[in-house]
Amino acid sequence: MNILKCLLLAGVVQLTALSSAFAAGDLAGIKSAGVIKIGTEGTYAPFTYHDALGKLTGFDVEIGEAIAKRIGVKPEFVEGKWDGLIAGLDADRYNAVINEVAITDARKAKYDFSTPYIASHAALIVRSDNTSIKSFDDLKGKKSANTLTSNFGKIAKDHGAEVVGVQGFNESIDLLTSGRVDATVNDSLSFLDFKKHKPDAKVKIAAISDSADSEYSGVIIPKGNPQLLAAIDKALADIKADGTYKQISQKYFGRDVSK
Structure with missing residues (x-):
């Protein structure tokens, strides 16, 4: 018991x-x-x-x-x-x-x-002096720096851009500022963080994607x-x-x- x-x-x-x-x-x-x-x-x-x-x-x-x-x-x-x-x-x-x-x-x-x-939104980023790219449709025939397997690269390609492969955001910006590409489609939050640390960088957001591409x-x-x-x-x-x-x-x- x-x-x-x-x-x-x-x-x-x-x-x-x-x-x-x-x-x-x-x-x-x-x-x-x-x-x-x-x-x-x-x-x-x-x-x-x-x-x-x-x-x-x-x-x-x-x-x-x-x-x-x-x-x-x-x-x-x-x-x-x-x-x-x-x-x-x-x-x-x-x-x-x-x-x-x-x-x-x-x-x-x-x-x-x-x-x-x-x-986080897909942002179309161009050089500050660029006046020809104002929307995603303007990417047709242009070069966009993107990681090849990313959704951002797919967005650029779907709008007619030639995607130039890179390893990440920083490389995309380097190619853009050096004039080797016309744009990059990238994470809006990454861009804001980048501009926070480098406010004088000669790049800007030309357009933001619609909510379908947002995260x-x-x-x-x-x-x-x-x-x-x-x-x-x-x-x-x-x-x-x-x-x-x-x-x-x-x-x-x-x-x-x-x-």
Whole structure:
């Protein structure tokens, strides 16, 4: 009889532990702990990176800090490589990931997303003195520097451009400013970050693509946490309403990037 009681007691303890571990991931558990754990890379400037003093910072980091403050808890950032970052949600390493995770149907099938907190658009970038390219249709017969497998390269090609292959954004700008290509179709956020650091660079955005080519990112959390999702959405709405979001956005990009 004593052995049976011990086995029953052990089972109750185990179930209680499992219940507590699960509850720790919901809003009540997060508030009880006083901490929300946030997964991020820490190597993806200007969104999440380490400054000269080694401090984790960036646009996404400050957004995460602002969300935690509105929920009433402290943020604890857990860094990891991109390849396993989202999978860390399945392993309960953190409660959410804030790392420029694009909202896609495939990801929405397995996880929940907040309302979008940042938008990236395909931007048509030309030299500052270029007056002949004003729209994507003007790319016909022109040379555009792009990575060959990117969606941006496909956009350029679909509009009649000859795509000149490059390794990344910086090489695209180098070819553009040196006159070896006429344009580059690229990420609007990358361009804003570039101009923030090099405001005198002789390049400009001639046109922005329509919403069909835009990419929206949100806070991603495990499914089955509706209260946590609602709290994050409310926090995002609040920081946009009170000007906090705009202040963070201006700091990193020089403009509001929520739209």
